[in-house]
Amino acid sequence: xxxxxxxxxxxxxxxxxxxxxxxxxxxxxxxxxxxxxxxxxxxxxxxxxxxxxxxxxxxxxxxxxxxxxxxxxxxxxxxxxxxxxxxxxxxxxxxxxxxxxxxxxxxxxxxxxxxxxxxxxxxxxxxxxxxxxxxxxxxxxxxxxxxxxxxxxxxxxxxxxxxxxxxxxxxxxxxxxxxxxxxxxxxxxxxxxxxxxxxxxxxxxxxxxxxxxxxxxxxxxxxxxxxxxxxxxxxxxxxxxxxxxxxxxxxxxxxxxxxxxxxxxxxxxxxxxxxxxxxxxxxxxxxxxxxxxxxxxxxxxxxxxxxxxxxxxxxxxxxxxxxxxxxxxxxxxxxxxxxxxxxxxxxxxxxxxxxxxxxxxxxxxxxxxxxxxxxxxxxxxxxxxxxxxxxxxxxxxxxxxxxxxxxxxxxxxxxxxxxxxxxxxxxxxxxxxxxxxxxxxxxxxxxxxxxxxxxxxxxxxxxxxxxxxxxxxxxxxxxxxxxxxxxxxxxxxxxxxxxxxxxxxxxxxxxxxxxxxxxxxxxxxxxxxxxxxxxxxxxxxxxxxxxxxxxxxxxxxxxxxxxxxxxxxxxxxxxxxxxxxxxxxxxxxxxxxxxxxxxxxxxxxxxxxxxxxxxxxxxxxxxxxxxxxxxxxxxxxxxxxxxxxxxxxxxxxxxxxxxxxxxxxxxxxxxxxxxxxxxxxxxxxxxxxxxxxxxxxxxxxxxxxxxxxxxxxxxxxxxxxxxxxxxxxxxxxxxxxxxxxxxxxxxxxxxxxxxx
Numbered sequence: 113x114x115x116x117x118x119x120x121x122x123x124x125x126x127x128x129x130x131x132x133x134x135x136x137x138x139x140x141x142x143x144x145x146x147x148x149x150x151x152x153x154x155x156x157x158x159x160x161x162x163x164x165x166x167x168x169x170x171x172x173x174x175x176x177x178x179x180x181x182x183x184x185x186x187x188x189x190x191x192x193x194x195x196x197x198x199x200x201x202x203x204x205x206x207x208x209x210x211x212x213x214x215x216x217x218x219x220x221x222x223x224x225x226x227x228x229x230x231x232x233x234x235x236x237x238x239x240x241x242x243x244x245x246x247x248x249x250x251x252x253x254x255x256x257x258x259x260x261x262x263x264x265x266x267x268x269x270x271x272x273x274x275x276x277x278x279x280x281x282x283x284x285x286x287x288x289x290x291x292x293x294x295x296x297x298x299x300x301x302x303x304x305x306x307x308x309x310x311x312x313x314x315x316x317x318x319x320x321x322x323x324x325x326x327x328x329x330x331x332x333x334x335x336x337x338x339x340x341x342x343x344x345x346x347x348x349x350x351x352x353x354x355x356x357x358x359x360x361x362x363x364x365x366x367x368x369x370x371x372x373x374x375x376x377x378x379x380x381x382x383x384x385x386x387x388x389x390x391x392x393x394x395x396x397x398x399x400x401x402x403x404x405x406x407x408x409x410x411x412x413x414x415x416x417x418x419x420x421x422x423x424x425x426x427x428x429x430x431x432x433x434x435x436x437x438x439x440x441x442x443x444x445x446x447x448x449x450x451x452x453x454x455x456x457x458x459x460x461x462x463x464x465x466x467x468x469x470x471x472x473x474x475x476x477x478x479x480x481x482x483x484x485x486x487x488x489x490x491x492x493x494x495x496x497x498x499x500x501x502x503x504x505x506x507x508x509x510x511x512x513x514x515x516x517x518x519x520x521x522x523x524x525x526x527x528x529x530x531x532x533x534x535x536x537x538x539x540x541x542x543x544x545x546x547x548x549x550x551x552x553x554x555x556x557x558x559x560x561x562x563x564x565x566x567x568x569x570x571x572x573x574x575x576x577x578x579x580x581x582x583x584x585x586x587x588x589x590x591x592x593x594x595x596x597x598x599x600x601x602x603x604x605x606x607x608x609x610x611x612x613x614x615x616x617x618x619x620x621x622x623x624x625x626x627x628x629x630x631x632x633x634x635x636x637x638x639x640x641x642x643x644x645x646x647x648x649x650x651x652x653x654x655x656x657x658x659x660x661x662x663x664x665x666x667x668x669x670x671x672x673x674x675x676x677x678x679x680x681x682x683x684x685x686x687x688x689x690x691x692x693x694x695x696x697x698x699x700x701x702x703x704x705x706x707x708x709x710x711x712x713x714x715x716x717x718x719x720x721x722x723x724x725x726x727x728x729x730x731x732x733x734x735x736x737x738x739x740x741x742x743x744x745x746x747x748x749x750x751x752x753x754x755x756x757x758x759x760x761x762x763x764x765x766x767x768x769x770x771x772x773x774x775x776x777x778x779x780x781x782x783x784x785x786x787x788x789x790x791x792x793x794x795x796x797x798x799x800x801x802x803x804x805x806x807x808x809x810x811x812x813x814x815x816x817x818x819x820x821x822x823x824x825x826x827x828x829x830x831x832x833x834x835x836x837x838x839x840x841x842x843x844x845x846x847x848x849x850x851x852x853x854x855x856x857x858x859x860x861x862x863x864x865x866x867x868x
Contacts, residue, residue, distance in 0.1 A: 137353035142397025149436035153429035170284040184303040216254030222274040226254035230267035290319035351447035382452035507753040511746030512797025519833035538691040546711040564699040569601040577638040596679040616677035618651035755852040786846040
């Protein structure tokens with residue numbers, strides 16, 4: 113074996129081109145699989161981090177217990193727990209090991225407290241403020257987010273540190289094992305007298321192996337399916353590379369056997385070369401995949417700056433990396449073993465004499481008459497010795513499957529992200545009775561003073577039924593929207609229509625159709641609940657929206673008849689402010705102090721739409737980068753495979769040139785050969801892709817919503833990727849042939865026949 117080791121290493125050093133082809137194929141496969149593993153690791157861990165930030169890292173909360181029942185938690189199932197116990201009303205003490213994410217610190221004595229952010233905003237309190245509870249002053253040392261507990265009752269809880277007493281308690285529990293967590297909790301809760309439990313299901317679902325929800329089943333099946341497809345593709349990429357390498361060394365392997373080398377030694381030589389490739393490619397591939405994923409995350413974090421609450425960080429989850437490594441090793445070893453067996457069965461005499469057996473097929477004279485002798489030679493080459501083209505065909509088919517799969521995912525992602533077009537408006541909404549720290553007048557004044565605000569209108573609205581004796585049409589309902597608009601904007605609208613009387617305005621356009629015939633309409637406004645006439649009004653009919661065009665985007669005024677009346681105090685306790693801004697992103701920052709001061713609801717669909725576009729662009733970027741990487745792998749594999757394959761045929765080309773084949777005829781022959789190879793590969797590639805898509809849809813049928821969503825996607829969105837694939841494959845294959853034959857056309861016929 114020492115001799116074969118030296119010969120193998122010497123062969124690698126002397127024939128660096130073949131070794132480079134094998135190395136690049138394995139390296140690209142490593143990068144692809146490690147990138148997938150790192151992507152799963154990063155997405156998984158960042159989702160877990162987001163859940164912990166929002167809801168906490170505990171596994172469950174146990175309610176309706178008391179401090180005496182904590183003995184039931186001291187067992188092998190529970191890893192740790194902490195709790196709060198009731199002192200009085202909403203004032204709770206905390207256990208010694210209590211763990212809570214707060215702004216500030218946890219209380220250290222019974223004179224310090226922690227409150228929720230909701231209560232801090234409600235009472236306009238900050239850290240170091242003093243809060244009096246039943247005659248006792250407490251210093252606020254921390255503020256926690258109410259969403260941390262995922263329960264609205266916690267927004268009123270006040271936490272302190274005091275001497276524990278027998279009282280109602282709430283336990284936050286962590287389990288030892290992630291296996292069968294749901295079952296363990298059921299057993300645990302059954303020991304308590306009258307306990308109820310809230311499980312942190314979203315977090316548990318990432319660990320509990322017994323979780324068999326339909327969504328998780330679909331995810332696991334799709335992941336397994338993706339891994340199998342990738343493993344299959346990686347196997348053939350590596351197989352093609354080593355197969356070409358072995359084909360170029362067939363004559364040398366035959367010579368080794370002729371001087372006494374056994375089949376085992378030939379096997380050993382091929383496996384040794386693959387081992388050397390793996391030793392270099394695996395660590396380098398892992399490092400390059402780390403860099404590739406880090407680059408993607410860096411771009412995403414910059415794009416999502418100010419939008420996403422969390423920064424996406426690279427995470428390495430060992431199990432995913434181990435699975436990727438296993439797939440690489442198995443794919444490489446299986447591919448190497450298949451090629452090594454082929455190498456060990458080489459017939460010495462046939463390889464030394466360069467005798468190749470192929471089935472004779474009668475030439476098609478019609479092809480010769482229509483397309484010439486060059487096409488006939490190409491057709492004969494393809495039909496008589498198909499094995500010669502098998503490796504190249506497989507390489508192109510793999511590229512087609514990779515490209516079509518990636519572009520299909522891209523098309524689906526783009527369709528879903530561009531599907532919805534939300535109306536664009538900016539508004540504030542509040543109930544007068546909920547305002548604690550400010551007034552309606554202060555809010556309107558503060559908003560109007562913001563630099564980014566051009567104009568605002570405030571209004572309140574109610575829904576009624578109506579009856580009228582006036583003539584109307586195109587209306588199938590008797591509901592009416594009654595809007596009380598601020599005096600300034602109300603007068604602007606009346607001036608726009610040159611209306612001088614005090615009658616309110618009635619919009620006469622429903623879904624683009626005119627409803628009321630008369631210019632002034634008398635309406636009885638009827639209360640929904642009592643069916644009593646609330647009031648009778650004469651309204652001026654206006655033919656179009658005019659200055660209300662922007663307001664219509666938010667309220668959709670064209671859905672039902674709408675009355676515009678002048679706002680009066682106490683017309684309604686719910687006020688909405690509609691804002692027109694010159695810079696909606698700047699407004700989004702300027703308005704924060706106002707909305708945080710009290711119970712004010714803020715909507716800025718411009719920012720929401722902007723955020724959606726940015727997120728959509730992130731999705732596009734990720735898929736485009738993956739598609740670019742896949743295309744790169746495909747093109748490198750195709751060029752490498754075709755170059756090596758044509759290099760093995762140098763003697764064949766030399767013979768054709770020796771009997772009079774010109775360079776022009778040679779180029780035509782190459783064109784026809786590349787076209788036949790492209791069309792054959794496209795046929796197999798598209799059929800296999802359809803099979804893969806059919807299996808994908810079959811898997812998603814487990815989840816009806818996902819399946820129905822896929823069926824709603826129009827088929828024409830896949831047409832462009834398919835056309836790009838067809839044209840791209842033909843061009844890439846032809847250019848690969850031209851690149852590979854560039855040097856071959858300059859070969860000296862005598863030298864080629866002598867040495868090859």
